[in-house]
Amino acid sequence: MQKIIIWVLIGLGAFLLVAALIASLWAPGVVKKTPIDTDSTTHLSGTAAKLNPGTGKVEDLQVKATSFTKADSDASDDDVVVFTNVTCLVVDGPDVPDCIEDKNDPNLINIPEPDAFATDRYDAGAVENGTYVPEGTEQKEGLVNKFPFDTEKKSYDYWDGMIGEPVKVDFKGTHDIEGVETYEFNYNVSDVDAEVVDGIDGKYSMDKTMWIEPRTGAIVKQEQHEVRTLENGDPLLDLNLAFTDDQVKTNAEDAEENVSSLELITSTVPLVGFIVGPILLIVGGGLLLLSRTKGRRSA
Template sequence: MRKIIGRVLIAVGGFLVVAGVLTTLWAPGVVKKTPVDVDQTTRLDGTATKLGETFPVNVTSITKADSEASTDRTTVWVNTSCVVSNADGDAPDCVDGEDPRLVSATVGTFATDRVTALARDHENLPEGSTPYEGIVNKFPFDTEKKDYPYWDGTLGRTVDMEYVEATEMDGLPVYHFSSAVADEEIEIAEGTSGTYSQAVDIYVEPKTGAVVNQEQSQQRYLADGTQVLDLNVAFTDDQLATSVSEAKDNAANLDLITSTIPRIGFIGGAVALLLGALLLLVGRPRRATKAHVAPQPA
């Protein structure tokens, strides 16, 4: 019986050790990659002042991954973003261009590396697509405490997204990043020049690179100094709660696959191998030995 149990323990121990090795070497390269089936809606709210009138606004950003255009290395994205006046308290996610409640609407198609999260060229992007750069919609897995290049769609180039501090949101460890530009020359409208200033604060769950909160302040001025737009928005309370909850779950699942399972494999496998070997050794039959009889005197 001991032999049977010992052999079973050795088999189980070997399996656990192999599982530990595989999850250590293979799993991170599989799970630490951006999926190609993402369909995410992010909601922000706040206030806007446009041509001297201040009113509440809703911001809806829909980001979808194009699974057919994406590859093993690259995720292709389509993002639509809409800022709508919510003065009546019942504004839809977006309205058409003829609706006076529309503040702004943008559509962008871009591709990012599934590991580094940095924007990159891709053959499956539509012809004439704007060439994005830097961080666009998420940070890399295992986000570091360093500055990152961050895409500013209004300027059409990256700006420095600076690391500020490590903090917490509802018990979730996050990294706080911040960027700011001031008095950058842009085209306010077709044929109308002006300046643009913006400050963005982003809070990132570092294991997955997910953005769990974003605060944004943007101002636009005509060349004569007249303010055209003053926009101040952040994640809604519901969006923040959802983002934190999802980030906690995703980080826990990532830890389970890349840390907990390998640890169980190595420790549990070593214990099972040791116990199995001991049972086999203890269960070995002892060889019979002849008794030595001392000679008796005559």
């Protein structure tokens, strides 16, 4: 019985030590990767002052936006994840669906067009389109739909599709969102030349703030104020959007769960393994040596 206990201690100690080595040396490169089975729906709501082309008057509207983001597992690989995204912006009213396909529907504010992009699974930055996305797809630069794992308190390049180039998004501070520590980032562009409506040039402004869970790089909360005008300054759209309260709560819960999983694999397992593993090996080895010494004396 004593021999069984000794070998159990030695075996368990060796197992914990190996597990700690694997968790500290190999696991971070595996778990800190954007999954290729992502399929998310994000809900935003707000207000819009929008030009009605039929009347020529600016109308004040309650609006909602829904963003559908899905990873293409077949087009993705070990290092790159390929996403498709569609964002629908509609009038928020009774029985109005999240997305409208009829271009003549008066509740439709933007015509939803699918977008595709490829990003690095480790640092979340856009990669060369290459064969990852269909030919002719716009080449993105910088961050697109999330921040990197272990986000730092610094500025990043963040893609703005309206102007077709990355902008600097700056770290602004640390905030608690639904019990989750987040990093606040903001970028602000004003009166930039852009194609504000299909085939129509004008001016574009954006003030966008995102609250990021730093361990995973996930966007927990987002607010934005977007303005589009004609070149002469006539208003086209003045839009205020933010994640809904329910969306923020869901994002925070998901972030908390993902952080716990990361900490278990990358912190808890190595800590326990490197502390308990050697102790068990020493105890087991000592008992084994002691039993053999007693055995020789008895002989």
